[in-house]
Amino acid sequence: MTINPVTTHQMAEPIFDIAELSSFELFSPCVDETVWFFRDLLGMIETGRSGDSVFLRGWQEAYRHSLKITYRERPGMGFAGWRAMSPAALERRVKSIKDSGLARGWVEGEQGIGPSFEFTLPDGAVQRIHWEVEYYQPERDDRSVVLNRVQRRPLRGVPISGLDHLNILSRNVSDNRRFFAEHLGFKLSEHILLSDHTEAGAWLRAMTRSHDIALVKDGAGQGGRLHHVAFLYGNSQHLADICDVMTDQGLELEAGPALHGVSQAQFVYVFEPGGNRIELVGTPGYIITDPSWAPVNWVQDHLDSAIIWYGAPLPTEFDTYGTPHDGPTRYRTPNRYIAAEAALLLAGTDGLSGINEHAVSR
């Protein structure tokens, strides 16, 4: 009989007090355009408006909302909301968070989410934890004959099923990772260790999906910023369809579709009109049901495979661009052919003469 000796030796009694990432607030300087992206392209359902905020949910999500889009001059993250497993679990986590010194206190419930306890990560990103929820009740015409569906599949855009995970740019990955482990009971699934032993990335899970939150080193040295928030398709064809739609609508796909080594998820990264990076997940990552799972350590020669299993490499800005961002709120990776043509034009040469004579111009 073989039991992972390292994990067993280090294992404290596990905590399963957090069920899932249940809500997320996204700041946008152009709320109408950001709502267009999530509602008309990603098929989310708008369920409420209040003040400067719009509330939406994915069609397979049970609660009244999972996404809150709020007007701010700069893009970024308002908070990530986690649902506790029970009222007693919430009480236990609140006590632990208070002991950490990073508690902010209770905030009122809104739009179907009950009172929430607010706190920050060591790097400053705001988090909330709650128990009470209100379940979404579809209109009669939207009810599905498939009784385990919350509603019929929407006939708009390419509908995502719901929220999946988030990724926070961290000044100190290890500090944030320890906070999630000690005060919220998250388990480490995989991490990236550099040759000087600094932790450059950590992927943690509340329950069994490969990760609910990722913490990656902020290449700009700031920390506490949103790298991306991710939404799930669960199907490669749907990811291909939305890439077609988004490209047709002039949106910038930053990277993918491709496959990550870490988590094995199929992804595409896109900037929503407000400037936030959004990840859309095709086939999801693996699940972990092994209670003595030993975290995967990605080191040195394997690092490239950790980030990209197959597909084009990520642009360098992937490590430094997060929201809020000092400077332009988006960037475009130069296309080498466009760049070459521009250089020829600057030099006074028509580099395409004689080549494109029969090409059709649009």
Ligand SMILES: [Fe+2]
């Ligand atoms: Fe991600």
